[in-house]
Amino acid sequence: MANAPFSLIGLDHVVLRVSDMxxxxxxxxxxxxxxxxxxxxxIGLVQLRLGCSLVDLVDVEGEIGRSxxxxxxxxxxNLDHFCLRIExxxxxxxxxxxxxxxxxxxxxxxxxxxxxxxxxxxxxxxxGNKVELKGSPS
Numbered sequence: 118m119a120n121a122p123f124s125l126i127g128l129d130h131v132v133l134r135v136s137d138m139x140x141x142x143x144x145x146x147x148x149x150x151x152x153x154x155x156x157x158x159x160i161g162l163v164q165l166r167l168g169c170s171l172v173d174l175v176d177v178e179g180e181i182g183r184s185x186x187x188x189x190x191x192x193x194x195n196l197d198h199f200c201l202r203i204e205x206x207x208x209x210x211x212x213x214x215x216x217x218x219x220x221x222x223x224x225x226x227x228x229x230x231x232x233x234x235x236x237x238x239x240x241x242x243x244x245g246n247k248v249e250l251k252g253s254p255s
Contacts, residue, residue: 127231130164130171131199133246136188138163140243141174148218149201149248167201189244198239198247206236206252215240223247227255 135141142163145151151167161179165172175181177188189195212222223239230237233254240248 128170128199130173131196132173132175133242133244134177134182134185134189134195135174135244136177137243138174138176144220144242145172145174148215148220170201172199189246196246198249200230200237200249200251202230202232203250203252206238206250208236208238211238211250 133141142153142165145165145167146153149167151165151172153163154166154171155164156162160181161176162181163174165174175185177183177185185195208225215222220240223241225236225238227234228237228249228251230251235252235254237249237251240250242248
C-alpha cells in the first residue's frame, strides 16, 4: 500500500519448530557463526543472533511448539527456506568449509534478494530446513 504508516526494513526473525534443539543450536552457532542471544526455558524458546536478524528455535515439546502440530519431518515442512545474507562469498572456500562441517551442499546460483542479484548457495540444517546463504550483489 502506497500510504502505509510504516516502512519495511528487512528480515527481523524466523521461527523454526525443532525436535533436536542441541543439533540445531550447534548448526546455527558453531557452523554458521551465530550466538545464543536469549533463552526462555519455560516455553521452550532459544533465540539465536545471526547478523542483524534472529532465528528463533522453538522446541516442539515446549509450550509454543505444541501449539504448532506435528514435528517437522519428511512429510512436510513449516517453512520453504529462509535466506541469510553473508559477506565473503567465495564459492570454493565456502563449499570446503561447509563440507568439513558435515553440511550437504545444494544448488548454487545467482539469485535475486533484498540487496539485488548475487551468488547464493542452498544448504539444509540438521532438521531439513532449507537455508540460502547469499553473497553481495554482483
